Amino acid sequence: MKVLICIGHVPDTTSKIKFIENDTKFNTTDIQYIIGPHEELVLTRLLDLRDAGNNMNITAITVGLAETENTLRKVLAMGADDAIRVNAEPTNAFFVAQQIAGVVKNGNYDLVITGKESIDYNSGQVAGMLAELLNFPSINTASKLEIQGEKLIFERETDLGKEVIEGVKPMIVSAGKGFAIEPRIPNMRGIMMSRKKSLAVLEPTQNGANTKIEKFYLPQPKGKCKMVATDNVPELVRLLHEDAKII
Amino acid sequence: MAVLVYTENWNGNFKKLSYELVSYAHSIAKSIGSQVVCLTVGNVSNENLQLLAQYGASKVLVCKNADLEKFTTQSYSSLIAKAAETEKAKVLIFASNASGEALAPRVSVKLSASMVSNAVGVPTSVEPFVVRKKAYSGKAFADVVLDAPVKVLTLTQNAYKVEENPQNLNIEDFQYQVDSADLKMLPSEIIKSDGKLSVSDAEILISGGRGLKGPENWGMVEEMAQILGAGTCCSRPVADLGWRPHYEHVGQTGKVVAPNLYIAIGISGAIQHLAGVNGSKVLVAINKDPEAPFFDSADYGIVGDAFEVIPQLNEAFRKFKAQQ
Ligand SMILES: Cc1cc2nc3c(=O)[nH]c(=O)nc-3n(C[C@H](O)[C@H](O)[C@H](O)COP(=O)(O)OP(=O)(O)OC[C@H]3O[C@@H](n4cnc5c(N)ncnc54)[C@H](O)[C@@H]3O)c2cc1C
Ligand SMILES: Nc1ncnc2c1ncn2[C@@H]1O[C@H](COP(=O)(O)O)[C@@H](O)[C@H]1O
Numbered sequence: 001m002k003v004l005i006c007i008g009h010v011p012d013t014t015s016k017i018k019f020i021e022n023d024t025k026f027n028t029t030d031i032q033y034i035i036g037p038h039e040e041l042v043l044t045r046l047l048d049l050r051d052a053g054n055n056m057n058i059t060a061i062t063v064g065l066a067e068t069e070n071t072l073r074k075v076l077a078m079g080a081d082d083a084i085r086v087n088a089e090p091t092n093a094f095f096v097a098q099q100i101a102g103v104v105k106n107g108n109y110d111l112v113i114t115g116k117e118s119i120d121y122n123s124g125q126v127a128g129m130l131a132e133l134l135n136f137p138s139i140n141t142a143s144k145l146e147i148q149g150e151k152l153i154f155e156r157e158t159d160l161g162k163e164v165i166e167g168v169k170p171m172i173v174s175a176g177k178g179f180a181i182e183p184r185i186p187n188m189r190g191i192m193m194s195r196k197k198s199l200a201v202l203e204p205t206q207n208g209a210n211t212k213i214e215k216f217y218l219p220q221p222k223g224k225c226k227m228v229a230t231d232n233v234p235e236l237v238r239l240l241h242e243d244a245k246i247i
Numbered sequence: 248m249a250v251l252v253y254t255e256n257w258n259g260n261f262k263k264l265s266y267e268l269v270s271y272a273h274s275i276a277k278s279i280g281s282q283v284v285c286l287t288v289g290n291v292s293n294e295n296l297q298l299l300a301q302y303g304a305s306k307v308l309v310c311k312n313a314d315l316e317k318f319t320t321q322s323y324s325s326l327i328a329k330a331a332e333t334e335k336a337k338v339l340i341f342a343s344n345a346s347g348e349a350l351a352p353r354v355s356v357k358l359s360a361s362m363v364s365n366a367v368g369v370p371t372s373v374e375p376f377v378v379r380k381k382a383y384s385g386k387a388f389a390d391v392v393l394d395a396p397v398k399v400l401t402l403t404q405n406a407y408k409v410e411e412n413p414q415n416l417n418i419e420d421f422q423y424q425v426d427s428a429d430l431k432m433l434p435s436e437i438i439k440s441d442g443k444l445s446v447s448d449a450e451i452l453i454s455g456g457r458g459l460k461g462p463e464n465w466g467m468v469e470e471m472a473q474i475l476g477a478g479t480c481c482s483r484p485v486a487d488l489g490w491r492p493h494y495e496h497v498g499q500t501g502k503v504v505a506p507n508l509y510i511a512i513g514i515s516g517a518i519q520h521l522a523g524v525n526g527s528k529v530l531v532a533i534n535k536d537p538e539a540p541f542f543d544s545a546d547y548g549i550v551g552d553a554f555e556v557i558p559q560l561n562e563a564f565r566k567f568k569a570q571q
Binding site for chain 1: 257258318320321324344346348349350351352355360361377379381382383384386387389390391392393394395431435436437439440447448451475487494499500501507508518519522528529531532542543544545546547549556559560563564566567
């Protein structure tokens with residue numbers, strides 16, 4: 001089975017978010033970049049399934065400029081078989097989906113999988129857009145994957161409970177938490193091997209970003225926290241009722 | 248020209264989130280000189296449909312079709328795109344929930360639309376069309392310009408206030424033929440949850456962290472939730488340790504929530520945790536460590552041992568509720 005996993009290159013989760021150029025650009029100074037945490041868990045699950053003996057070739061793809069190669073190398077060190085970088089700035093989800101769709105059309109992938117959302121754009125759009133561009137069936141925010149013979153069995157949480165869905169190849173899935181708990185950490189051997197693995201660089205095929213970020217804002221800073229003493233706990237209830245008017 | 252809202256129903260019922268969507272749509276419709284049309288699938292009583300009119304819908308399309316009894320992203324997105332074309336929709340609105348997030352991106356591609364997810368307010372301008380959304384996992388917001396003639400938005404839950412805008416409602420049967428190619432991945436099994444208030448629907452959330460020491464101590468958390476009609480959730484390590492189910496994990500890598508009131512018990516307030524909860528209207532932190540970072544983001548706090556504070560607090564909430 002051929003799997004393509006879409007990897008975002010995102011600011012570390014502890015990053016302090018700041019903007020420059022009149023709040024039109026993200027300030028990348030001192031920012032560490034990581035593999036998107038959702039797709040990192042998805043990749044961990046795929047690697048576990050492959051290493052358990054399932055026949056699977058795992059290719060990772062990123063749409064990004066040269067600096068994203070460190071992230072892809074880490075993905076290879078975790079155990080992905082090979083990687084592709086589409087050499088373009090990922091300006092919005094539709095643009096990213098278009099680039100990946102171009103690669104999928106030439107690749108015969110059975111499963112294309114993304115994280116449930118990027119932790120910078122938080123759009124949760126790439127998988128759905130990709131599915132529509134390719135006219136593949138899709139599952140959004142799957143929470144579990146099992147393999148039974150040739151079958152891929154997914155679970156997806158809904159507002160009323162959960163659904164069990166058998167995959168039909170080729171398909172697109174977005175997922176995250178639930179696929180794995182802790183991400184796989186690359187070991188020395190993985191790191192050594194990653195240097196020999198193929199990382200192909202492709203040029204972008206289309207340019208269709210149809211949204212543009214005009215300006216960023218930081219949330220209003222909170223006022224000071226009002227403290228309630230432990231010998232007067234009911235005061236909190238009064239404050240929530242009379243001061244915050246929330247209960 | 249219309250503002251089309253996908254108003255999902257749950258066994259024939261709408262919920263507060265549905266009325267948020269319709270109220271939001273009405274406000275946009277007003278600013279672009281248009282009307283709100285809702286689309287819903289399956290059997291919904293006329294009485295329930297009329298509720299949509301209460302919040303600003305002028306028309307509701309009801310699609311009854313045996314092929315749509317089970318959800319697939321393809322069949323529902325094809326239906327919605329068809330309805331959008333029939334109604335000449337300029338703006339389409341979905342919830343930022345399991346189905347809205349699945350459908351909106353597919354629909355946006357079908358309609359060559361511009362799309363923004365997790366909108367937090369009405370457009371700041373309609374010409375050009377600019378919408379504010381959450382970014383950097385709630386650590387920031389972004390104003391996004393949507394260039395294409397058709398715009399698709401998903402609205403963050405609890406971000407827009409329900410407003411009454413009574414209209415005369417036109418109820419229409421929407422005839423739709425499902426393409427069998429759209430029914431490829433039907434769910435083979437649907438497992439109903441235990442009927443507990445879901446983390447995303449709750450207006451009040453009681454959240455527990457590693458400070459609660461073990462799953463056996465969640466009784467007092469559940470009790471508080473029960474008194475307040477709240478939902479329960481937890482920090483990531485608590486879910487990872489298996490003390491609580493995974494769907495309760497909130498934060499940057501779990502569910503992002505924005506209830507009216509979020510009470511954090513024994514949670515330190517790591518940046519990844521706060522990223523998922525800082526959209527809440529009021530934050531309360533209860534922690535025995537006065538230096539816990541949560542106090543920097545909280546509106547109200549108690550420095551104390553949860554095992555002593557929570558029973559007293561539950562008692563006080565109970566008294567308050569009895570007086571109401
Ligand atoms: C990539 C990444 C993603 C992450 N995503 C998330 C996420 O989505 N959500 C999330 O929650 N975390 C996330 N984390 C983890 C996060 O960094 C913190 O480790 C986590 O939030 C801590 O959980 P906690 O506050 O429950 O536990 P701790 O940090 O152990 O804090 C326990 C708190 O309880 C207090 N306490 C102890 N005993 C008592 C008592 N008797 N009474 C009152 N208070 C008491 C302590 O003072 C302490 O402040 C992520 C981390 C990484 C690296
Ligand atoms: N630039 C990118 N390159 C490859 N995959 C991406 C990129 N951006 C986002 N993705 C994938 O798409 C998912 C959803 O992203 P988004 O729609 O931006 O929230 C992420 O979790 C990634 O798996």
